[in-house]
Amino acid sequence: MVSAEDIRRYIAEGLQCDSIEVEGDGHHFEAVIVSGEFSGKSRIERHQRVYSALGDRMAGEIHALSMRTLTPEEWREAHG
Amino acid sequence: MSIQDTIRAQVTGNPVVLYMKGTPQFPQCGFSAAAAQVLKACGVTQYLSVNVLENPEIRDGIKQYGNWPTIPQLYVNGKLVGGADILREMYASGELARLLDPLKTPG
Numbered sequence: 001m002v003s004a005e006d007i008r009r010y011i012a013e014g015l016q017c018d019s020i021e022v023e024g025d026g027h028h029f030e031a032v033i034v035s036g037e038f039s040g041k042s043r044i045e046r047h048q049r050v051y052s053a054l055g056d057r058m059a060g061e062i063h064a065l066s067m068r069t070l071t072p073e074e075w076r077e078a079h080g
Numbered sequence: 081m082s083i084q085d086t087i088r089a090q091v092t093g094n095p096v097v098l099y100m101k102g103t104p105q106f107p108q109c110g111f112s113a114a115a116a117q118v119l120k121a122c123g124v125t126q127y128l129s130v131n132v133l134e135n136p137e138i139r140d141g142i143k144q145y146g147n148w149p150t151i152p153q154l155y156v157n158g159k160l161v162g163g164a165d166i167l168r169e170m171y172a173s174g175e176l177a178r179l180l181d182p183l184k185t186p187g
Contacts, residue, residue, distance in 0.1 A: 043166045044148075051149050058149035064111065065150075066165050 001026045002061045007054075014053025018072050030066045034075045043069065083141035091145075091155040095183050096127035099142050100152040104129050111164035115152040118171040123184040156180070 004022040007029055011020050018034040031050075038046045046069035051058055058065070070078065081089075091097050096119070102108030104116040119127065132139035132151050143149050146160040154161045156179060162170065170176035 043169065044160060044162055047163070047166065048147055051147075059143070068165070068169075 002057075004029060007031065007062065007065070010057060011050060011053050014055070015050060018075070028064045028066070029062070032068045032070070034070050034072055036072055038069055038071045039073075083137045084145055087138065087141055087145045090128060090130065092158045094128040095157055096124055096180070097155040098127060098129045098152060099132055099138070099155075100129055101131070101133050103131055108133060109151070111150075112152045114164050115154060115167050118167050118176060119154075119180070121171065122177050122180040124180050125185045156183070 003026070004024045007024070008020050008022040008031075011017065011022075011031065011033060015033070015035055016037055018036065020031065020033050022029055022031045024030060033050060037049060041049070047067055050067060050069065054062065054065075098104070098115060098119065100107060100109075100112035100115060102112055104120070107113035107116055116129070119125075130138060130142075132142065139151065142151070142153060146153060146155075148160060148163065150163050152164055152167075154163075154167060161167070161176075161179070167176060170179070
């Protein structure tokens, strides 16, 4: 079974991230991803970027992944 | 007609289309239920919902069509708006209500 740490690693391998946090129980996962690559991109494009990092795994081992995708600036605003 | 043509016809022939697991009345996945709920909360009750559990070809085809690997998916005026997370964020910020306001079900 895929773990939250596996997913964190898969995303980190495919996307330059400032930070990634993943929590989950093996079936449903929640990720908060902060990346400069998200600048100027819509939410759809950001999620598509993460999905492309995960590749075929989204069709197979990962059943459900909730995401919040933030730029470093948005992250600071939300947690300043 | 290929499955991609069928999907194109659905999303361009209907202002609001929700691809989901189950139906708005009987959703079979929590994410699909949440998507149907935010539509209702925005006053949109008349829309095309496609139960992908009953349409395996569409279930596969829709993932390619919008380059989006998960269900639910909401299309408005032919454009992919998002899945469950994006709909929730857009609902919370009021963006979804603004987008859907012209498409509200009268009455």
